[in-house]
Amino acid sequence: MSGVFNMESQRGQGDGGVDQGYRSLGNGHNSRPQSPLKFFALAKKSINDIFKDLSEYILEANTFLEDNMKLEEKEGEKNKTSVKEYHNMVRGIIEVLTRDHMKVAFFGRTSNGKSTVINAMLRNKILPSGIGHTTNCFIQVEGSDTNEGYLLTEESDQPKSIMSLRELGSALSTVKLKENSLIRIMWPKEKCRLLREDVVIVDSPGVDVSPNLDVWIDKFCLDADVFVLVANAESTLMQTEKNFFHKVSDRLSKPNIFILQNRWDVSVHEDDAEEVKEQHYQRNVDFLSDELKVADRQEAKDRIFFVSAKEALISRLSEDNKTPTPSGTLQKDYHERLFSFANFERTFEVCISKSAVKTKFEQHAERGQKITASVRKIMDGTYNYSLEQMKDKQNLQCDKAHELDYLEKQLLLLTTEIKDKIKNMVEEVENKVARALNEEIRRLSIVVDDFDKSFNVDPLILKKYKEKLHVHVEKELGRNLQLRCSKVLHNGVETTEKEMIERLGALLPESDKIQLFSMVPKREFEIAYRIDCHNLCKEFQEDIQFRFSLGITALMQRFLGTKGTRSVLMGYSDSIPRPVPGAPQTPSEESYYPPAQNEMLLSLLSGFITMTSRATVAGLLVTGLVLKAAGWRVIVVTGGLYGMCYLYQRLTWTTKAKERAFKQQYVEYAGSKLKLIVDLTSSNCSHQVQQELSSTYARLCNQVDITKQRLEQEIHELNKELSQLKENSTKAKSLRNKADWIDSQLKKFVDDYLLKPSAS
Known part of the structure; x- marks a missing residue:
């Protein structure tokens, strides 16, 4: 029998096997009908397309309102806010629709074969199964676009090997998770048709191992489309199972429940199998229709199936792997149970597809219709508003033109008058600043004397002192x-500015006068005099070397001045004839000087030749002449007095004296430099006043210009606004009609997928 089954199972399998769309009927034959799950896929694609169109439409409506509705209109602002909210709402629905899938949850008592049923549906032994309590937590199988399967747990986002499932999800493992934990198996879609069609399968621990049923329902059941109760055909339906589904029925409105009487292969050894089957039918139908009231009796009977998940899994694994079925694993009349399992899958697919479309998409379709109706109402109101505005814009041009003409003429007269006033004030400022600065230059020595920082002749310290x-x-x-x-x-500036405000305010309407006060600077006007002493006096070089006041050079400077002294000394050194050694002297020279004196003069001349300082040379010459005329005693007395004067002045040349000399030189130098910038500084100050008044008047005139431009713009825009309003009304009408079209698409979706039954 197994050989016949394997031979028949290979027919029609082709390269892709059953996973290419063929369904094993359990009798050795395969068929390839249109999958009912395609109904969900088509509905999902259809409603996604509709909501994408709706999103684009709302975005277009929002752009239209942003570009054309005035912000000050409360109704227009409210409409824009509403449309933005609708757009965010539609985007959220699109995200939900993208993630929507069909979900089936398997429940039952421990060791009833839930995991084996799921493995048979997946045609692969993925979930841990065996005798006793094997599944310890919830296991969710989802489709993945990867080539290999992996696990995800609630505790970590890191993928785990599929081999770790037996350690994490099996009740026999020492590292098992808690009962209400969830393991997500991401299994390749290409290996399973159900996963490829957006079906998510949830396996659960036994309902008899935990009292936390309410937690289970809240966490795993509220979004399920179909529930499968896997019962043990060897026993009757237990109260534990009934209690769980009573809780589910209380939380969900008429949940879709299938009952699988698993392990029906044991009936081949019983003589009263038909009576037992009828008993199961009777009790299960009573439970679904009378107790839970989730279906009528015929519909409840159609959702009860007698299967052997173990036989279905073995035969499908053998069929897919093209290997003989192990001897003794399939019981007598196994093909009937395989056909019943395939019939369950077919009925389940029809039910979950129709249920998922209704539960997942019905509410979205209703919300889409409400949003479309709301946006249509806004567009209709916008259309009517545009028509009303077109009637109001034609009565404003005459008043605006008269107001503009008056403003232009008065502004021209006032500008000429203000310019003359500013010119007079600028001249007054320039004269006043020049007088004040000249007075300050004359008392510069007082300012410099007030500077009491420590004075030192060290070059570095002196540099800092000057700075x-x-x-x-x-x-x-x-x-x-x-x-x-x-x-x-x-x-003066404040008085002039107030006068400007008063004169210009008389030209403006009351609504614009307040703006003039904001045009005047809040700070008080201050003139920056900009006396940059650092740059003015950067070339100042002090001369604080000791100079003897009775020295030859000092006396010559006192009587001849610096320039005259320099001329005399330069001329003297260049005009003195230098005697040539060995040249004969004229008789007049010898007769003029006595022999002894000639000897002394020769000594002086010899010293003159070796000295480099012209002042020293001049002193020696004078000394020689005095020596000749007065004699040695007079020279000694005079020299002593002269030396005492020198010593006195030398001893009194202290740091304080140097500082006084430095400040005196600085006052002379800085005063001369400051006199050069009197005109520049006064001109700069008058320019600041001119800039202040001119800029203030310009800012005030700017408000007048704004009023003027506003009037011009209003006049210019009236006809343009009429044209724009006409375009707005046309666009609003078009958007209103587009809302009607989208609403018709939503109604068609409801007719095609929610009212019309899915293909069976």
């Missing part, structure tokens, strides 16, 4: 100028 002095002078001059000028200038 701080620059900052001090710049700060004091700026502060003094502010005290002299800023308050008066600020009052």
